[in-house]
Amino acid sequence: MSLTIDQVRHVAKLxxxxxxxxxMEGMIGxxxxxxxxxxxxxxxxxxxLEPTSHSVPVHNVWREDRVVDQQCGxxxxxxxxxxRDGLFIVPAILDDGE
Amino acid sequence: MSLxxxxxxxxxxxxxxxxxxxxxxxxxxxxxxxxLDGAVHAFITVDEAGAFLAADHAQKRLDDGDPSPLxxxxxxxxxxxxxxxxxxxxxxxxLEGYKPSYNATAVQKLHDAGMVLIGKTNxxxxxxxxxxxxxxxxxxxxxxxxxxxxxxxxGGSAASVCAGMTPLALGSDTGGxxxxxxxxxxxxxxxxxxxxxxxYGLVAFSSSLDQIGPFARDVTDCAQLLNVIxxxxxxxxxxxxxxxxxxxxxxxxxxxxxxxxxxxEFMGDGIEAGVRDTVQAALGxxxxxxxSIEEASLPSTEYGVATYYIxxxxxxxxxLARYDGVRFGYRTKSDAGHVDLVEQTREExxxxxxxxxxLIGTYALSAGYYDAYYxxxxxxxxxxxxxxxxxxxxFDVIAGPTSPTVAFKIGEFDDDPLSLKMADLLTIPANMxxxxxxxxxxxxxxxxxxxxxxxxxPFDEETVLRAAFAYEHRTDWHTRRxxxx
Numbered sequence: 001m002s003l004t005i006d007q008v009r010h011v012a013k014l015x016x017x018x019x020x021x022x023x024m025e026g027m028i029g030x031x032x033x034x035x036x037x038x039x040x041x042x043x044x045x046x047x048x049l050e051p052t053s054h055s056v057p058v059h060n061v062w063r064e065d066r067v068v069d070q071q072c073g074x075x076x077x078x079x080x081x082x083x084r085d086g087l088f089i090v091p092a093i094l095d096d097g098e
Numbered sequence: 099m100s101l102x103x104x105x106x107x108x109x110x111x112x113x114x115x116x117x118x119x120x121x122x123x124x125x126x127x128x129x130x131x132x133x134l135d136g137a138v139h140a141f142i143t144v145d146e147a148g149a150f151l152a153a154d155h156a157q158k159r160l161d162d163g164d165p166s167p168l169x170x171x172x173x174x175x176x177x178x179x180x181x182x183x184x185x186x187x188x189x190x191x192x193l194e195g196y197k198p199s200y201n202a203t204a205v206q207k208l209h210d211a212g213m214v215l216i217g218k219t220n221x222x223x224x225x226x227x228x229x230x231x232x233x234x235x236x237x238x239x240x241x242x243x244x245x246x247x248x249x250x251x252x253g254g255s256a257a258s259v260c261a262g263m264t265p266l267a268l269g270s271d272t273g274g275x276x277x278x279x280x281x282x283x284x285x286x287x288x289x290x291x292x293x294x295x296x297x298y299g300l301v302a303f304s305s306s307l308d309q310i311g312p313f314a315r316d317v318t319d320c321a322q323l324l325n326v327i328x329x330x331x332x333x334x335x336x337x338x339x340x341x342x343x344x345x346x347x348x349x350x351x352x353x354x355x356x357x358x359x360x361x362x363e364f365m366g367d368g369i370e371a372g373v374r375d376t377v378q379a380a381l382g383x384x385x386x387x388x389x390s391i392e393e394a395s396l397p398s399t400e401y402g403v404a405t406y407y408i409x410x411x412x413x414x415x416x417x418l419a420r421y422d423g424v425r426f427g428y429r430t431k432s433d434a435g436h437v438d439l440v441e442q443t444r445e446e447x448x449x450x451x452x453x454x455x456x457l458i459g460t461y462a463l464s465a466g467y468y469d470a471y472y473x474x475x476x477x478x479x480x481x482x483x484x485x486x487x488x489x490x491x492x493f494d495v496i497a498g499p500t501s502p503t504v505a506f507k508i509g510e511f512d513d514d515p516l517s518l519k520m521a522d523l524l525t526i527p528a529n530m531x532x533x534x535x536x537x538x539x540x541x542x543x544x545x546x547x548x549x550x551x552x553x554x555x556p557f558d559e560e561t562v563l564r565a566a567f568a569y570e571h572r573t574d575w576h577t578r579r580x581x582x583x
Contacts, residue, residue: 005462011461015456015457015460016422017453017457018442019445030344031317031454031458034454034516037403037404037407037516038462038475039522041404041475042470042474043403044398044401051476054306056226056338056556058335061335063332072200075197076199076425078197079198080426081429088425090439093431094436096578097288
């Protein structure tokens with residue numbers, strides 16, 4: 001499968017990374033090498049095999065839903081570069097109606 | 099007397115006999131870091147104040163007669179494990195300045211055991227790499243030859259133990275990130291079975307493969323640290339609720355009747371002759387000790403790297419979606435709206451290798467490619483698992499080299515990231531199966547350490563430790579020290 005710059009641009013958009021054309025062009029060769037390796041893997045016959053999503057058998061793990069006060073609210077907010085009055089600050093996503 | 103290269107169990111004896119105090123031991127570790135870390139760069143953060151606090155606390159417990167074996171012993175922790183109030187960068191600009199509000203369970207267990215956390219060690223950004231060159235904070239250096247890499251991604255932890263800075267360290271192993279740096283620096287490194295150690299607070303890279311494990315100077319220390327970190331944790335739903343044995347009880351010198359399979363794919367093309375010969379000699383030692391060595395085959399070894407480099411980036415592309423510039427770490431100065439904030443923060447905050455993996459993972463998961471790549475890779479993983487299970491019907495452990503090569507030069511693969519990924523060829527199979535494996539030093543090639551890898555059945559860490567201990571008992575490679583001041 002041959003990768004095009006448009007595909008890389010589309011994937012970068014999906015991954016929410018605002019990459020420059022120059023950066024993507026510098027990367028496409030390495031990405032193509034990886035896709036070539038992936039394509040070779042498709043020759044492996046896996047007929048009748050179930051996928052392994054987990055290496056050890058795990059099933060649904062249930063526990064009681066209970067409230068625990070970890071008392072780390074202020075510390076959680078401190079981890080953000082911009083927080084005030086117990087809230088994270090982000091750019092406005094709604095205009096002010098003007 | 100220098101404390102630099104003593105094992106944790108030797109140091110514990112000195113603490114208990116009051117020959118040294120925990121503060122003296124802590125000061126010695128910090129001194130060593132001060133004098134050598136400019137050249138080695140094992141650490142991203144050294145927590146002097148926290149270490150002395152922990153040291154005083156440990157001393158009190160010791161004086162009160164607390165028998166915890168690793169009480170007062172210094173340890174370094176890979177910087178992808180959350181430490182409350184202490185920087186946790188994951189080797190990335192995007193987590194610059196991030197101080198977690200909680201401890202990873204494994205870190206909490208170190209504190210509970212009275213160990214002294216000295217600092218946080220360097221790694222490839224988000225543990226994505228095999229050389230510790232992809233750290234935003236600069237590469238770590240191999241104490242055996244400072245122009246060479248210590249392996250990766252837990253290269254800082256390996257370098258710390260190798261250079262005599264801390265007797266123990268924690269790393270994480272997704273495709274070999276504990277075992278390969280252990281091999282390249284000539285120390286002991288172990289990946290426990292997936293589910294043995296809680297992943298709570300380990301910054302997620304590839305959730306179905308990541309596992310925390312120990313670095314040590316000998317197998318006894320490795321078993322003692324395993325005792326501390328293993329165990330069920332309800333905060334990690336994939337941590338398994340099963341009894342944890344006392345791993346030190348498995349340390350027997352007797353390997354009579356142990357059946358060791360050596361896959362021919364582990365000793366074939368792509369493995370340096372010096373590595374192959376050294377490992378062959380090591381297997382001879384185990385054979386002389388009464389183990390049986392037989393050639394075996396793990397044909398899917400050659401597909402491991404491709405399978406891994408589909409599955410791990412797919413999981414990573416999903417796990418790393420959380421870095422949006424809002425809740426932790428770095429935030430862009432660009433302010434053209436919310437989407438721009440997220441996209442610019444990620445563009446500026448992630449390094450090149452992480453971006454490559456996010457892109458390739460997003461691509462392999464995107465519409466039209468999911469079945470062809472991700473689902474197909476998961477089926478190949480099943481095939482690898484079945485081959486392993488078949489081998490384990492005939493053998494107690496599988497053995498071979500840990501790394502196809504000795505430590506390579508820093509910058510050697512700058513223009514060829516794909517070839518660098520082949521460094522994981524022999525370690526990836528154990529991650530695919532989720533099983534336990536250890537690397538121990540088994541000699542030198544071109545003056546650089548070579549690792550012997552021993553892979554066990556899932557949850558049979560004890561047999562792996564027994565084989566490693568029996569080998570160590572009959573050789574003195576683990577006592578060799580790097581030519582560093």
